[in-house]
Amino acid sequence: MELRVLGYFLAVAREGSISGAANVLHLSQPTLSRQLKDMEDELGKQLFIRGSKKIELTDEGRILKNRAEEIIALVEKTENEISVSDEHISGDVFIGAGETVGVRYLTKAAKRVRDVYPDIRFHIISGDRTDVAERLDSGLVDFGLVFGSVDETKYESIQIPNSDVWGVLMRRDCPLAEKPEIAPKDLYTLPLIVSRQADKTGVVKRLLGRSGDNLNIVATCNLIFNGALMVQDGLGYALCLESIINPSQNSELCFIPLTNALIEEMHVIWKKDNVFSKAAKVFVEEFQS
Numbered sequence: 001m002e003l004r005v006l007g008y009f010l011a012v013a014r015e016g017s018i019s020g021a022a023n024v025l026h027l028s029q030p031t032l033s034r035q036l037k038d039m040e041d042e043l044g045k046q047l048f049i050r051g052s053k054k055i056e057l058t059d060e061g062r063i064l065k066n067r068a069e070e071i072i073a074l075v076e077k078t079e080n081e082i083s084v085s086d087e088h089i090s091g092d093v094f095i096g097a098g099e100t101v102g103v104r105y106l107t108k109a110a111k112r113v114r115d116v117y118p119d120i121r122f123h124i125i126s127g128d129r130t131d132v133a134e135r136l137d138s139g140l141v142d143f144g145l146v147f148g149s150v151d152e153t154k155y156e157s158i159q160i161p162n163s164d165v166w167g168v169l170m171r172r173d174c175p176l177a178e179k180p181e182i183a184p185k186d187l188y189t190l191p192l193i194v195s196r197q198a199d200k201t202g203v204v205k206r207l208l209g210r211s212g213d214n215l216n217i218v219a220t221c222n223l224i225f226n227g228a229l230m231v232q233d234g235l236g237y238a239l240c241l242e243s244i245i246n247p248s249q250n251s252e253l254c255f256i257p258l259t260n261a262l263i264e265e266m267h268v269i270w271k272k273d274n275v276f277s278k279a280a281k282v283f284v285e286e287f288q289s
Contacts, residue, residue: 001039001042001043003071003072003075005035005038005039006068006071006072007025007072008021008025008027008032008035008036009036009039009047009064009065009068010065010068010069010072011024011025012032012036012048012055013057013061013065016054016055016056017053017054017055018032018033018036018055036048043060043064045058045060046058046060046061047060047061047064048061070138070140073140074138074139074140077092077094077139077140078139080092080277088119089117089119089120089278089279089282090117090119090120090278090279091119091120091121091277091278091279091280092120092121092122092123092277092279093110093120093121093122093123093142093143093277093279093280093283094123094125094135094140094141094142094143095122095123095124095125095141095142095143095144095145096124096125096126096127096131096132096135096136096140096141096143096144096145097124097125097126097127097132097144097145098126098127098128098129098132098145098146098147098244099126099223099224099225099244099245100145100147100162100164100241100243100244100266101162101243102145102160102162102164102243102266103124103145105145105160105161105162105266105268105287106124106143106145106268106287107122107124109283109286109287110122110283112286113282113283113286116282117279117282120279120282120283122283125140125141126223127222127223128195128196128197128222128223129146129147129148129197129201130196130197130200130222131222132144132145132146133146136155136269136270136271137154137271139271142270142274142276142277142280142283143268143269143270143280143283143284144268144269144270145160145266145267145268145269146266146267146269147164147241147264147265147266147267148203148264148265150267150269153272154271154272155269155270155271155272156269156270156271156272156274157267157268157269157270158267158268158287158288159265159266159267160266160267160268162243162266163263163264163265163266164241164242164243164244164263164264164266165241165242165257165258165261165262165263165264166207166239166240166241166242166257166258166261166262166263166264167182167239167240167241167242167255167256167257167258167261168182168187168237168238168239168240168255168256168258169224169227169228169231169237169238169239169240169245169247169253169254169255170231170237170238170253170254170256171231171232171234171252171253171254172251172252172253172254173252174237176237176256177254177256179256180256181256181257181258181259181261182256182257182258182259183258183259184207184208184209184210184258184259187208187215187237187239188208188210188215188216189216190216190236190237191216191218191235191236191237192215192216192217192218192236192237192238192239193217193218193219193220193221193227193230193231193235193236193237193238193239194212194217194220194238194239195220195221195222195224195227195239195240196220196221196222197222198239204217204239206262207239207258207262208239218235218236219235219236224238224240224241224244224245225245227240228245228253231253232252232253240255241264242255242257268287270284
């Protein structure tokens, strides 16, 4: 499967029609249709449902679209890293991170780097630990900022001088909002909102002494901003880290720590034996110093 044809496929998926994609790509419609048909024959799967006005992706087409976007992004990232001259340090540094004030450790390092190398650009891609690890493993990001322990067989890491405390985000008009701390038993029957990661990795059981199957989990999310909206609308109580969302005194939400709250350490991680671009190498040397 050629990268050029993957680009054609993405153009059709984006434009929603052969004619629209052909105009963007400066190809004739028959040529583009033939390339797409050859791709479907090669894969042995139908990728498009061809309607009278608009083309839609099949399930297999949606899978290919996600993978094709990752492949094209990785190729472009690699080309940019290799094409940088030896005399001039520039380029892009990609960081995967969750919602945490710990990101400021990296942004301050990024500022120091740009003071010396103004042509280096930084890109922070938000996601939970699962998202960050997947992007790191596939080479789409250079570094990840994660909570908790690190798989030392796969990653190099440094612990940063930040940590966070687990607790509960709730409405201020809830009875529990009057408590200085929340005991796990206080939550056993309440509707809970937890992160996708915490539910899958056993953090919920470590915090509350019960697995998700024995709790009233009404919703999951991968970014707490959406979880906060659920709390605000009365859907439930969100189990989260304090620094991720810190309500003001005027907010209708409040954060109460758990009794004997688990404190999560933060680490910057990168793949073992990774060959960095010049820009990424400058950056890792800066925040390690």
